[in-house]
Amino acid sequence: MMESMGNILFSGVGGQGILLASEITAYSLLAAGYDAKKSEVHGMAQRGGSVTAQLRYGKKVWSPLIEPGCADIQVAFEMMEAVRYVGALHQGSTVIVNTQRILPPAVATGQTAYPENILDHLTALGIKVVPVDAFELARQVGEVRTANVVMVGVLSVFLPVKAAIFAEVIGSRVPERFREVNLKAFEAGRKAGA
Secondary structure: OOOOOEEEEEEEEOOOOHHHHHHHHHHHHHHOOOEEEEEEEOOOHHHOOEEEEEEEEEOOOOOOOOOOOOEEEEEEOOHHHHHHOHHHEEEEEEEEEEOOOOOOHHHHOOOOOOOOOHHHHHHHOOOEEEEEOHHHHHHHHOOHHHHHHHHHHHHHOOOOOOHHHHHHHHHHHOOHHHHHHHHHHHHHHHHHHO
16 A cells, blocks of 8 residues: 555556546545646657656645656556656656557567567566556456556555545446446456555
8 A cells, every 4th residue: 555645657658548547546536535636648649659647646735747756656558658757766666567568650660679578677677567467357357448447456456545436436437338347347457456
């Protein structure tokens, strides 16, 4: 469990549901009685570019922006994105990383290679790495588009918020026809993170 305050960085590429994941987390923290502030950067999201959201919570939060080297948790929806924002982390940070690879154009066209040993690199920096095959867990619950909620499930294990509050927020933020499968994805993530 983290302390009653913290900084969470969400990172990934456009189309992975990062903004919904950060929204569910922010509303869950608010429902648990914390002050929470969130900021997001879309970048070239529609073209598969980098997307980030910063979320800070505590008794009172004045700004959503996380100082370099101050992110306690990074939720990386793609492996290379975990390394792209390593400057936001500190020794003792936790990175929850989806082991899915989304090849950037330079790799897809053969101009460069996808980096190897990404998780080992993070561990060598003194960062706790929690690898999750969120895509596979989402497939198992019946909807691959719920990988983002799987990641929220893993993250929830590290936050001072009861699972029931997250479930309530998911129920209110997700369209009814997708509610049940998203709740299953959340539970699958919690099991993976435990």
